[in-house]
Amino acid sequence: MSSAATFKRLLALPPAVRRSFYSTAVSSSEPEIYDVVCVGGGPVGLSFVSALHSHHSTRHLRIALIDSQDLTAPHLDSPGGTYSNRCSSLTPAAVRFMKSIGVWEKIDQPRIQPYHAMDVWDGVSGSKIHFDQQQGAGLIDALAEMVPGNRFQASRRKYEAGEMVVATMCENRNLTGALLKRIEELKDERSSSTLNMLAKTKVDSIALGAEAADESSPDFSQWPILSTSSGQNFAARLLVGADGANSPVRRFADIPSPGWDYNQHGVVATLNLDRDLNASELRTAYQRFLPTGPVALLPLPGKKASLVWSTSPAHATALKALAPEEFTAAVNAAFRLMPVDINHMLSASSDSTPTSELSWREPATPPTSTGLPTNFPRIQSLQQGSLASFPLRLRHASTYTGHRVALIGDAAHTIHPLAGQGLNLGLADSEALAKQLVYGVEHGMDIGSSWCLDGYNSERWAKNNAVLGVVDKLEKIYSAGSGPVVWGRSAGVEVLERLGWVKGLISGAAAGRG
Amino acid sequence: MASRDAILRLPVALRQSVVTSRPSLASLAPSSPCSSSPRPYATETTHATPESSVNHDEVSHFNAMASDWWDPHGSSRLLHLMNPLRHQFIRRCLAPDGLDPDRKMRYLDIGCGGGIFAESAARMRNVESVTAIDPTPEVLAVAKKHRRTDPLLLEPGRLTYLQTSIEGLQTPSDKQYDVISLFEVIEHIQRPNPFLQSILKQLKPGGWLIGSTIARTPVSWFTTKFVAEDILRMVPRGTHDWNQYIQPQEMRDWARGQKELNTSDGVGWHVMGVVYVPGFGWKEVKGSEAWGNYFFAVKKREGAV
Ligand SMILES: Cc1cc2nc3c(=O)[nH]c(=O)nc-3n(C[C@H](O)[C@H](O)[C@H](O)COP(=O)(O)OP(=O)(O)OC[C@H]3O[C@@H](n4cnc5c(N)ncnc54)[C@H](O)[C@@H]3O)c2cc1C
Numbered sequence: 001m002s003s004a005a006t007f008k009r010l011l012a013l014p015p016a017v018r019r020s021f022y023s024t025a026v027s028s029s030e031p032e033i034y035d036v037v038c039v040g041g042g043p044v045g046l047s048f049v050s051a052l053h054s055h056h057s058t059r060h061l062r063i064a065l066i067d068s069q070d071l072t073a074p075h076l077d078s079p080g081g082t083y084s085n086r087c088s089s090l091t092p093a094a095v096r097f098m099k100s101i102g103v104w105e106k107i108d109q110p111r112i113q114p115y116h117a118m119d120v121w122d123g124v125s126g127s128k129i130h131f132d133q134q135q136g137a138g139l140i141d142a143l144a145e146m147v148p149g150n151r152f153q154a155s156r157r158k159y160e161a162g163e164m165v166v167a168t169m170c171e172n173r174n175l176t177g178a179l180l181k182r183i184e185e186l187k188d189e190r191s192s193s194t195l196n197m198l199a200k201t202k203v204d205s206i207a208l209g210a211e212a213a214d215e216s217s218p219d220f221s222q223w224p225i226l227s228t229s230s231g232q233n234f235a236a237r238l239l240v241g242a243d244g245a246n247s248p249v250r251r252f253a254d255i256p257s258p259g260w261d262y263n264q265h266g267v268v269a270t271l272n273l274d275r276d277l278n279a280s281e282l283r284t285a286y287q288r289f290l291p292t293g294p295v296a297l298l299p300l301p302g303k304k305a306s307l308v309w310s311t312s313p314a315h316a317t318a319l320k321a322l323a324p325e326e327f328t329a330a331v332n333a334a335f336r337l338m339p340v341d342i343n344h345m346l347s348a349s350s351d352s353t354p355t356s357e358l359s360w361r362e363p364a365t366p367p368t369s370t371g372l373p374t375n376f377p378r379i380q381s382l383q384q385g386s387l388a389s390f391p392l393r394l395r396h397a398s399t400y401t402g403h404r405v406a407l408i409g410d411a412a413h414t415i416h417p418l419a420g421q422g423l424n425l426g427l428a429d430s431e432a433l434a435k436q437l438v439y440g441v442e443h444g445m446d447i448g449s450s451w452c453l454d455g456y457n458s459e460r461w462a463k464n465n466a467v468l469g470v471v472d473k474l475e476k477i478y479s480a481g482s483g484p485v486v487w488g489r490s491a492g493v494e495v496l497e498r499l500g501w502v503k504g505l506i507s508g509a510a511a512g513r514g
Numbered sequence: 515m516a517s518r519d520a521i522l523r524l525p526v527a528l529r530q531s532v533v534t535s536r537p538s539l540a541s542l543a544p545s546s547p548c549s550s551s552p553r554p555y556a557t558e559t560t561h562a563t564p565e566s567s568v569n570h571d572e573v574s575h576f577n578a579m580a581s582d583w584w585d586p587h588g589s590s591r592l593l594h595l596m597n598p599l600r601h602q603f604i605r606r607c608l609a610p611d612g613l614d615p616d617r618k619m620r621y622l623d624i625g626c627g628g629g630i631f632a633e634s635a636a637r638m639r640n641v642e643s644v645t646a647i648d649p650t651p652e653v654l655a656v657a658k659k660h661r662r663t664d665p666l667l668l669e670p671g672r673l674t675y676l677q678t679s680i681e682g683l684q685t686p687s688d689k690q691y692d693v694i695s696l697f698e699v700i701e702h703i704q705r706p707n708p709f710l711q712s713i714l715k716q717l718k719p720g721g722w723l724i725g726s727t728i729a730r731t732p733v734s735w736f737t738t739k740f741v742a743e744d745i746l747r748m749v750p751r752g753t754h755d756w757n758q759y760i761q762p763q764e765m766r767d768w769a770r771g772q773k774e775l776n777t778s779d780g781v782g783w784h785v786m787g788v789v790y791v792p793g794f795g796w797k798e799v800k801g802s803e804a805w806g807n808y809f810f811a812v813k814k815r816e817g818a819v
Pocket of ligand 1: 039040041042043044045066067068069085086087088089201202203204242243244245248268389390408409410411422423426
């Protein structure tokens with residue numbers, strides 16, 4: 001967005017918001033003044049306040065984090081027990097960030113699963129892409145490698161440095177648990193912590209403050225004032241929206257978030273496999289592109305795996321209605337049968353069950369005809385109660401910053417899970433914004449001003465936009481069921497195989513999850 | 515497109531260097547390689563009184579421009595963008611003394627304008643107080659109004675604005691300043707020597723006088739006089755008095771003449787050339803002090819009074 005346009009938006013914003021202030025009851029109590037108020041204690045918001053509180057330059061900032069949910073580290077099962085269906089694949093860059101702020105050592109290590117290779121194949125043409133640790137790298141690195149002349153050296157270096165991991169599967173609650181532990185530890189390190197965690201507290205309204213009463217008192221007319229369900233009021237020098245896809249902060253700032261719905265749902269589940277792999281074995285993630293959307297199997301420790309199956313709303317409904325053993329058969333079929341058979345299996349008019357469909361179609365469908373990787377495991381059962389689905393959308397806020405407002409994570413963007421980038425992008429936002437605030441504090445800036453925040457927007461927006469665009473195009477290319485696009489993509493697979501960055505994208509993605 | 519952009523932007527910065535700096539006055543100026551005729555026009559349009567460095571024409575000149583000081587896309591934009599470099603330069607000067615985190619310093623900002631540097635200095639954790647002076651009431655009104663948008667700056671004693679010239683500033687001897695800043699001011703002073711002398715009186719022994727300005731060279735003549743004034747008419751003709759621009763070497767020669775100043779390289783004297791790169795921002799460019807915008811700093815000897 002051009003700076004002129006941004007400015008126009010800023011000019012347009014306050015009156016509207018001021019109106020909303022006067023129409024909602026003017027709060028009775030004086031607001032408490034905070035340097036940073038972060039709405040949202042999901043993984044992104046928690047990582048942001050941990051990063052601020054870990055750095056000596058921003059440690060003294062008065063910070064409030066508000067979430068309507070509980071903010072105590074969740075109880076995690078013993079290894080071998082059950083796994084949450086909300087998992088994310090963390091790229092090496094995200095893991096580096098977590099290490100740098102002292103969070104990674106708090107992760108329940110036996111519950112995470114790094115993987116070292118990824119097989120992606122096209123359900124229609126059967127053409128394959130394999131990538132492994134030589135590609136290394138997450139998406140951002142991969143995009144950087146697009147720079148001419150850079151590609152070979154970069155991947156080579158990573159290989160020689162022994163960076164074997166494509167990405168690491170981690171349950172979201174394992175990550176948030178580690179973040180909460182780290183935050184507790186940081187609070188304990190100092191007798192008077194300036195970080196205030198407000199759990200089970202909902203932000204009811206956000207409005208601009210009142211004009212100053214007289215010439216000598218502070219002027220809060222451009223400060224966001226939050227009112228919470230607990231009856232408190234907070235004035236925010238900087239209001240950070242880490243409040244997810246429906247971000248109330250984004251609505252307050254009147255930042256448009258254009259995009260579209262994929263008319264797909266992501267069906268997620270935790271699965272048991274036929275093979276029990278031990279921790280030292282190299283693991284592979286799998287993703288097959290079907291015309292209805294990609295289906296991905298991501299490794300968890302032992303014989304567990306995490307499923308993300310993006311498909312039509314009708315198929316998602318049909319899948320969720322299946323008995324557990326039928327669902328298991330349907331997942332096996334999704335990776336093994338021809339797309340036409342999968343469609344038939346899930347169509348409302350079908351008179352056969354997935355089990356019967358699989359048992360008579362599979363022998364007649366040689367792996368060479370579908371591109372099925374030879375080492376692909378068989379799915380044995382569904383972990384009870386782990387089946388869920390959510391609608392897939394692309395949204396991208398037109399800017400991440402406004403006066404005294406910044407957006408991070410899903411509040412700023414939501415992305416198709418095929419590239420497994422959603423949370424990784426959010427963590428990168430959080431790291432970049434925290435870094436920008438360090439810079440602002442060290443240079444005496446008002447951290448809510450555009451002088452400070454512009455750097456964050458310019459560092460993240462275009463990068464995220466590129467990622468969102470490429471992932472969206474991959475989704476579109478691969479959801480074509482027949483015709484020139486399919487021919488093109490199988491003929492062009494050789495080219496694709498060589499295009500390190502596309503492979504990196506999907507592998508960074510590998511993680512299959514948002 | 516890009517080059518037009520570049521030309522459009524650069525003079526704004528330079529114009530702003532005029533806008534921010536009110537005090538104007540009389541001079542020194544030893545011979546310089548570029549200026550054979552030391553400021554023949556410099557005093558014609560001004561009515562400086564002998565006691566004060568204030569140039570009343572310039573004062574009224576700034577009134578009109580006061581309103582968009584804090585507009586992120588206004589004409590002060592490049593000055594805002596330069597502000598972080600000021601702190602980096604100050605840190606560089608203070609570094610050898612060891613930055614004791616518990617030591618809080620007193621700052622004096624001369625020609626504070628709308629308060630861009632003064633506000634930022636007052637937010638620094640190692641700053642006890644900032645006194646910011648400017649002779650123009652309108653810009654001080656802007657500064658004071660903007661200060662109210664940040665409650666931190668309203669804490670008693672943290673940031674004090676005074677409408678005064680340096681000569682008029684009363685400072686008890688035990689309240690001298692650790693850092694005195696003079697950003698984009700000196701080029702508007704017709705007689706820099708007495709002006710700088712009165713600044714030194716306010717400086718604590720061991721303290722730093724830190725400033726920035728533009729060198730007097732064909733490049734600065736081209737960008738500030740020819741492009742900004744004659745071609746783009748972004749500033750009225752005659753806004754800059756190019757003959758008043760000062761070379762880094764002239765600054766240093768002046769400092770060497772003051773026995774209370776330490777001018778040895780990297781210990782008591784620093785200079786840093788900076789260039790505005792469109793699309794990137796201000797950037798330190800070694801050696802550019804000889805032909806463009808630059809920072810200078812000089813330290814008062816520990817034993818001096
Ligand atoms: C239903 C669903 C299922 C998903 N499943 C997966 C998956 O299996 N794998 C995957 O990788 N990604 C999944 N995603 C995406 C992934 O969860 C997000 O990318 C990631 O959680 C983004 O983190 P965040 O911190 O930005 O936002 P969120 O995790 O959404 O956190 C936002 C937080 O803000 C709080 N909040 C919002 N409004 C208020 C308010 N008014 N007052 C107080 N608090 C408020 C919420 O309580 C919440 O804790 C899923 C998303 C959804 C919506």
